[in-house]
Amino acid sequence: IPMERLVVDEASQIFVGDYLAMFYKFRATLEKVCWFGDPRQLPPHQREQIKGLKSIYDIPHVKEASLMLDTQYRMPPEIGNFVSMVMYARELHSWSDHRVPGFDCTKFVDVAVGDEEPANTSWVNHAEANTILHLVRNYYADLPFVVITPYDSQRKLIEKTLDTEGLPGKGRCFNVDSFQGNEEDYVLISCVRTSRTGFL
CATH class of the missing domain: 3.40.50.300 (P-loop containing nucleotide triphosphate hydrolases)
Known part of the structure; x- marks a missing residue:
């Protein structure tokens, strides 16, 4: 089946070079690629083979076209706010209704x-x-x-x-x-x- 659209989840966990074979294979039909992932999470386990690129989000035109999902729902706000301050320049917001009942969150x-x-x-x-x-x-x-x-x-x-x-x-x-x-x-x-x- 010819591939026209490709959705990649956890895109920052894939080496940039690993995309090339797929892009080449579907070069005649591929029209659009959507990458979902967080470039501020840990990179893939081994070292990237393309010098200067840690993830797909290091490519300028991909970086410029990126949108940030700015609300996290996993962590209590007290933890999420710390992560936001340290890793996301306070741009990541926490869902205010998240609570861990009966315990302090840390x-x-x-x-x-x-x-x-x-x-x-x-x-x-x-x-x-x-x-x-x-x-x-x-x-x-x-x-x-x-x-x-x-x-x-x-x-x-x-x-x-x-x-x-x-x-x-x-x-x-x-x-x-x-x-x-x-x-x-x-x-x-x-x-x-x-x-x-x-x-x-």
Whole structure:
């Protein structure tokens, strides 16, 4: 079937070079392409092969024709407003009726002991994994929760720690790349690094 119109979701997650073969294949019939995505989210996992381009939104005529959907519905306003300030120059607005009933929307837990340790090419923090275990066991086991961490070795450690204790771990622990685009009511974040921020 000749392709005339193409809609691409999560467009910023696709390498610019990966579009070329498709454009070439349908060059005789393709009339319009609509890209949906957020160029301020994480880029694709590997490095882009076309120098100077991180996403399709770096191409000038695509950037100029872009429209911003300026209201987010996923996060409570207190979190959404922080994200808007840091990442979107306060241009992203939050749906005002979003509330997490019965809980403050953010809590910070100071893990006073324990440091990151190298694990192959990644990092783990056993004290943080044990803190996550404590939080899940005492507060979140029966709630819709996920654990997110920047390091896959930490993800595996937390998942194994929870599973070993008979708590939900498999399918609940993600690295930031694999969870991007998803949502959950309760999100526990394990930063891992204590002495340096690393790539964060």
